[in-house]
Amino acid sequence: MEEFIESFYDILDETEKNEINKNTDFKNLDEWDSMVTLMLIAMVDENYAKQISGTDLKESLTLENLFMRIQSK
Amino acid sequence: MTDGILNISNVQVSGSVSCVPKTKISNLENTLFNSTDEALKFVEMTGVEEKRHLDPGVLVSDLCYEAAALLIKKLAWNKDEIGVLIMVTQTPDYLIPNTAIILQNRLGLSKNTACFDIPLGCSGFVYGASVLSSMITSQGFKKGILLVGDSSSLLAHKEDKTLSPLFGDAGCATAFEFNEGKDLKFKLWTDGSGFKSIMIPDGGFRNILSEESLQVVEDKDGSKRTKVNPKMNGTDVFSFGITQVPRVLKSFLQNLNKEVSEIDYFLFHQANKFMLEMIRKKIKLDPSQMPYSMIKYGNTSSASIPLTLSLLGDDARNKKFAICGFGIGLSIGSGYFEIGDRFINELIEYEGR
Numbered sequence: 455m456e457e458f459i460e461s462f463y464d465i466l467d468e469t470e471k472n473e474i475n476k477n478t479d480f481k482n483l484d485e486w487d488s489m490v491t492l493m494l495i496a497m498v499d500e501n502y503a504k505q506i507s508g509t510d511l512k513e514s515l516t517l518e519n520l521f522m523r524i525q526s527k
Numbered sequence: 528m529t530d531g532i533l534n535i536s537n538v539q540v541s542g543s544v545s546c547v548p549k550t551k552i553s554n555l556e557n558t559l560f561n562s563t564d565e566a567l568k569f570v571e572m573t574g575v576e577e578k579r580h581l582d583p584g585v586l587v588s589d590l591c592y593e594a595a596a597l598l599i600k601k602l603a604w605n606k607d608e609i610g611v612l613i614m615v616t617q618t619p620d621y622l623i624p625n626t627a628i629i630l631q632n633r634l635g636l637s638k639n640t641a642c643f644d645i646p647l648g649c650s651g652f653v654y655g656a657s658v659l660s661s662m663i664t665s666q667g668f669k670k671g672i673l674l675v676g677d678s679s680s681l682l683a684h685k686e687d688k689t690l691s692p693l694f695g696d697a698g699c700a701t702a703f704e705f706n707e708g709k710d711l712k713f714k715l716w717t718d719g720s721g722f723k724s725i726m727i728p729d730g731g732f733r734n735i736l737s738e739e740s741l742q743v744v745e746d747k748d749g750s751k752r753t754k755v756n757p758k759m760n761g762t763d764v765f766s767f768g769i770t771q772v773p774r775v776l777k778s779f780l781q782n783l784n785k786e787v788s789e790i791d792y793f794l795f796h797q798a799n800k801f802m803l804e805m806i807r808k809k810i811k812l813d814p815s816q817m818p819y820s821m822i823k824y825g826n827t828s829s830a831s832i833p834l835t836l837s838l839l840g841d842d843a844r845n846k847k848f849a850i851c852g853f854g855i856g857l858s859i860g861s862g863y864f865e866i867g868d869r870f871i872n873e874l875i876e877y878e879g880r
Contacts, residue, residue: 488689488748488761489572489801495766496805505770508762 458521461501465493476518481511498524532714532782538660539709540864542602542871543701545837546594547579547824549876552680554578554692559685569692574800578695578825580680582879587618588626590698590877591674592633598672598700599634601871606634610668611641613659615651615829617855618678619644627674641668648725649796650715650852651675651829652701653860657713660703670704676830682727684743686751689761693799695825699833702871712863714779718771721857724763729754764854768802772853773809779861780849787811790863791846792839796853797821797831837874844868 455476463474468485480486491511498506504527506520514520554575560566570576581587591614599606612634614627625644636642641662647654655673662668676698683690729740740754752758780787793816795803800821807817820827820835827834832850836843845868853859 487568489568491762492572492765492801495762496769499766499769505766506762507766508760511762 455518455521457501458524459517461497462494462517465490465497474517476516476521478517479515480517480520532712532779533657533661535657535660535664535711535713537666537705537707537709538663538703538711539706540656540711540866540870541702541704542598543699543833543836544594544598544601544871544873544875545697545699545830545834546590546875546877547695547697547834548581548585548590550580550582551577552580552695557692559688559692569688572799572801573693573826574803574819574821575693575695575825577823578680578827579697581678581696585877585879586620587616587676587678587696587698588614588620588630590696591676591700592630593875593877594698595630595634595672595674595700597873597875598702598871601873602702604670604702607637607639608670609636609640609672611659611662611671612636612674613643613645613655613671614674615645615647615655616675616677617646617648617828618682619646630674647856647858648677648828649798649831649854650856650858650860652699652796652832653713653850653852653862654715654858655829656701656703656711656862657715657860660711663703663705666705668705670702673701673703675699675701675833677828679826679828682757684750684752684756687756688748688750690757690759693826695821695827697824697827697830697834699830699837701833709865709867712779712783714775714782714861716771716775716859716861718767718857721763721767723760724767724857725757725759725855727755727757764857765799765802767857768798768853769805769809771857772851772859773806775859776810776849776851776861779863783863785849785863787816789847790849791816792843792848793817794832794835794848794850796851797824797826797835798854799826834874837872840872843872844870
């Protein structure tokens with residue numbers, strides 16, 4: 455989980471580190487856009503060899519929710 | 528025969544002509560974007576700096592007509608020897624009949640020509656090439672022409688911020704002929720569970736055209752479209768592209784016993800540069816093995832592979848090619864072929880009728 459949060463933070467450019475934790479409502483970050491979305495999908499593919507869909511993102515409110523969905527794949 | 532590989536003997540690819548409209552649309556000056564920053568971000572992600580749009584009244588069939596007419600002339604083919612004409616398009620002149628049939632007459636081909644359309648998009652060139660070459664390998668036909676392309680700029684809603692700036696128009700004609708000792712290989716792949724990833728919901732028979740179909744709806748990103756415009760779920764398409772495409776292509780090359788380093792050029796459907804670069808790294812291709820056409824011509828649907836080929840000019844001669852079209856369906860077509868030393872390879876601009 456820690457590693458996942460760290461990797462997610464690495465994708466971002468403008469967001470402060472203290473804003474990123476397991477409870478972060480990631481889709482409501484100012485920086486969240488299509489580019490960040492694609493980089494997140496790429497990161498999950500690279501680090502976890504899992505394929506995430508639009509539904510996975512839609513159904514996850516926090517980073518922890520998303521991580522759990524990835525784990526269950 | 529291994530794992531669904533289509534092995535076509537005694538057929539060669541003899542030439543290809545691509546035709547693009549003259550009108551250039553620059554994405555950095557595209558008023559669809561709210562700011563220069565937004566435009567820059569789009570260009571950085573997709574790679575599309577500029578693309579070509581059809582002028583009013585011109586259709587992709589007009590581009591294909593010009594491309595085919597020049598190709599036949601350059602190859603000095605006798606029109607009576609052309610046994611089959613296939614048009615791969617999702618933007619036909621009419622809903623019925625097929626556009627290839629109309630072009631048979633326009634091009635002055637023999638009435639003995641087999642003509643039909645294949646309505647596929649991103650993977651369409653590879654599918655079309657596999658069908659056309661299969662009809663030649665049996666020695667039923669000596670020669671055939673494959674036309675590909677879409678009037679994508681007319682299809683996407685002008686205010687769709689994802690698709691409108693991405694799509695460009697192009698029409699290409701590629702020649703195939705019987706030649707003993709030459710061969711082509713294909714691998715075709717489908718995942719119909721993703722059929723909603725890129726779709727036009729209304730206007731077919733599932734959702735018959737109604738007044739509601741034509742209502743413009745704005746989504747949360749500020750993009751506008753009706754239900755007769757294509758809608759793409761970018762997340763799902765990207766996810767499919769970076770996971771399935773490298774897997775399917777790698778397995779195809781393994782089946783052919785080909786190393787990536789033995790192949791001169793990989794021509795991919797020009798979907799999105801960020802996605803293609805991820806695929807390139809996964810397959811471990813050198814940047815010099817992977818030419819792009821989308822920087823100056825955008826995502827040109829089924830025309831993207833031959834259009835990218837056309838940019839190589841005579842450098843395409845005596846080279847080994849892997850091709851991969853992927854997207855709408857979800858569908859993937861991979862292919863392998865070698866090009867000879869008299870290959871015709873041209874890119875022209877549409878001059879008008």
